[in-house]
Amino acid sequence: MRPTATFLNLVRSIDSGNASTRLETLASLLTAEPPSGPRAAATLRHLEALGFRLEGGAQFGDAARAYALAAAIDPHDTQRWHQNAAVARLRGFIEQELWPDAAAYIAELRSRDGAGAIPHETARTLLQLGWTHECRGRAEPAVQCYRLAYDLNGGDTGLATVDGDSLSRKIRNLRLLQMNALAEAGRHEEAVVLHESTRSIVGLGPVGIYGIVSAGQEAGEGHGRYHEMRPGRRIADPAVTFLGGPIPLTSQPGTLDAPPQYVALFKDCLTFPRSNVVLRGERLIYDLAAHPLSGVADIKDGVNPGQIMTAVWGPGRALVEAPAAINDIDAGLMLFGLQSRQYGHWLLEFVPRMLCFNDPACPSGLPLCVDDGMPESHHQIIALMDTRNRPIVTLPPVATRFRELGLAPVPAFFPFDTRPGLPIYDAIWPQDILAAVRDRILQRLAADGVDLRRTGRRIILSRRGFTQRQLVNEAEIIETLQPHGFEIVQPEHLTFAEQVQMYHGADIIVGSASSALINCIFCRPGTRVVALAHESPEFYFRGFTSFVESSGARLLFVRGTTLQAEGVHPMHASYRVTPATMRRALEAVMAGR
Incomplete structure (x- = not known):
């Protein structure tokens, strides 16, 4: 109706x-x-x-x-x-x-x-x-x-x-x-x-606004002690070598102005393990964020999983969340920070700080403070680098206040990532700092009885255990190289001393351009290193060249064919290298080209 x-x-x-x-x-x-x-x-x-x-x-x-x-x-x-x-x-x-x-x-x-x-x-x-x-x-x-x-x-x-x-x-x-x-x-x-x-x-606390300063600026205004061991200086522009000749690179070249090496001491600092943020009063002490090039950096403290604070970055100032809980420590040296548990970041960003902490200007007795969950290899490296027999304090993921905190710098301007819309930043590492790290570790290993005399090894670095930046036809490349005396090594299965021994004894090393190649800083002068990579011209070619060749080794890049996958960052794409290309690369390095 x-x-x-x-x-x-x-x-x-x-x-x-x-x-x-x-x-x-x-x-x-x-x-x-x-x-x-x-x-x-x-x-x-x-x-x-x-x-x-x-x-x-x-x-x-x-x-x-x-x-x-x-x-x-x-x-x-x-x-x-x-x-x-x-x-x-x-x-x-x-x-x-x-x-x-x-x-x-x-x-x-x-x-x-x-x-x-x-x-x-x-x-x-x-x-x-x-x-x-x-x-x-x-x-x-x-x-x-x-x-x-x-x-x-x-x-x-x-x-x-x-x-x-x-x-x-x-x-x-x-x-x-x-x-x-x-x-x-x-x-x-x-x-x-x-x-x-x-x-x-x-579930977050209130945020405060902090002015961003470098350690040198904060100390220069009378708020801390600062001792410079090595001044800022101009470093060499690495010559990147590719099989088949040069290619136009589309990344942003890293600055050739290396920062000074220093140790700085500040009173009453609030820190956040797994992060690089140091708060003192109304100031945030952070060399990366205070650098003139910081505008290219996508600073990520407090955003990645496992971090314990929230920070938002803007020119000259940052917002940082007040922590719900705070641990107190009398004094310590900052050997913790963003990505400290990742091997590549550890060896390039954190280990060189030990050179500064070993300096007589750094007070004796201050412990080295590290993040929890550090691999055993990291502790082995600390033991080799430390000349002062410092105790080690492991920090849980809780905000930590130091009555006195010692800082040392990253040896290069190295943003964790580049801001969206800008070219990838290809950081260039100062060879003098990496050479000093190399010499210190080799001397300590030799003194501990590690035999570093063997030479002539030919090594293939396997990435079977990794899912990113993977050489998908690794087995085919191994089959190509083994008749020429190459042995397969997975570095992550070796102790740190065994890794150094292996790299130092190699005449030729072939491997994917990954953190495993950072250990090439321990190669002998004249070692030939072949880095396999995807074909993106945005890759960190200058950075890899700068740290590999700090040992006197010579690096040759071989670009394969990129295999794009949904959800994978182009920098971490897997790739394929043909056996014919690999044979040409081997001929080139054996001929000394």
């Missing part, structure tokens, strides 16, 4: 200019003449169509009123209409960005319906709205949709965003993007306000 003519005429007459008043009239009509039976079902269909039409015209409050009228006459599915009304009303607040009104309405829904189905299902709809805004690049509406869903649901339980994140993680990640954008524009105070509005959801 059709609804009454009066009802139908009233519904058809509703438009954007009269919806509110006509809906009141409609409510009075339905109260006076409540439909029943077949007429009620037809009336509900018309009210649903009306609500849908009003939502399409962005009249969300009026649409919610139409759904509420349907709920009043449908005893069988009241929950559905109340949910439709709730979604429509929230969409109205979201479209107009009336966030306090939306939050108040969420509180009303929670108090009215508790943790029942309406809040939960409405929260799922908010997830979809948040995802739509996120895909359109509208971060703040996306955050607010996710936040409203979180509040309506009473937390993360049972909900995940379209891409699988929990609501709190999604809010945290979007907030970091927003805060970074504000900090980069110098709007640090606005970023603090933004963080404060949602930090309770994501």
Whole structure:
């Protein structure tokens, strides 16, 4: 049975200019003449169509009123209409960005319906709205949709965003993007306000604003002691050699101005293990962030998994989250930091600091402080480098305050990664520092009775245990090289001393351009090293050349065919090298070319 003519005429007459008043009239009509039976079902269909039409015209409050009228006459599915009304009303607040009104309405829904189905299902709809805004690049509406869903649901339980994140993680990640954008524009105070509005959801502490300085700047202003062992200096530009001749490189060449080598001591510092951040008062001491080239660096302290703090970087200043818990240590030397447990970063960025800590200007008795979870090889290297018999303190992942902290520098300007949209930065390493590390370790091993006299070995460095930057036809290349006296070695299965012994005894080394080649700093002068790589001209060709040839070895790059895979960074793509190419490379190195 059709609804009454009066009802139908009233519904058809509703438009954007009269919806509110006509809906009141409609409510009075339905109260006076409540439909029943077949007429009620037809009336509900018309009210649903009306609500849908009003939502399409962005009249969300009026649409919610139409759904509420349907709920009043449908005893069988009241929950559905109340949910439709709730979604429509929230969409109205979201479209107009009336966030306090939306939050108040969420509180009303929670108090009215508790943790029942309406809040939960409405929260799922908010997830979809948040995802739509996120895909359109509208971060703040996306955050607010996710936040409203979180509040309506009473937390993360049972909900995940379209891409699988929990609501709190999604809010945290979007907030970091927003805060970074504000900090980069110098709007640090606005970023603090933004963080404060949602930090309770994501379980973070308040953030403070810190001025960024280098260790030299902070000490130069009278806030610490600073002793320079080796001044800043110009270093050589490495000559990169490719099988088949030169190629145009598209990476940004690293600076040839090597920083000074120093030891600096500061009082009352707050540090964050697994991070490079050092806070002292209202200053953040961090050579990388204070460097004139820091604009190319995508500084990631506090973003990667396993780190214990949140930091947002902008020109001259940074935002750093206040830690929930702090350990206290009397004094120590900073041998911990970002990626300290990764071998390549450890050998190039951290081990050279021991040269500074060994200097008489660095006080005796201060312990070396390292991150937890360090591989045994790292401890073996410390023992070889240390001339002062310093104790070692392992720091758990908890913010740590030092009464006195000793710092030494990374020997090159080395950003963890380059900012999006900029060329890859190809850091060039000072050979004088790496040569000093090499000499120290070789001398200690020889004194400990390690036989470093053997020569003539031909080595293939296997990467079977790795998934990134993989030579996919490694077996084929091994088959090509073995008849020429090559032996297969997986360095990660050897002690550090055994690795040094192996590299030092090799005349020819063939391997993927990976952290395993860093040990070529222990080669003899004249050793020939063949680095296999994918074909990207953006790769770290200058950097590899600078550290490999610090020993006097000679490096030849062989570029294979890149095998792109979804989700893999181009720098870490796997590749293939043909046996014919490998034979040509072997002929070249054996001929001394």
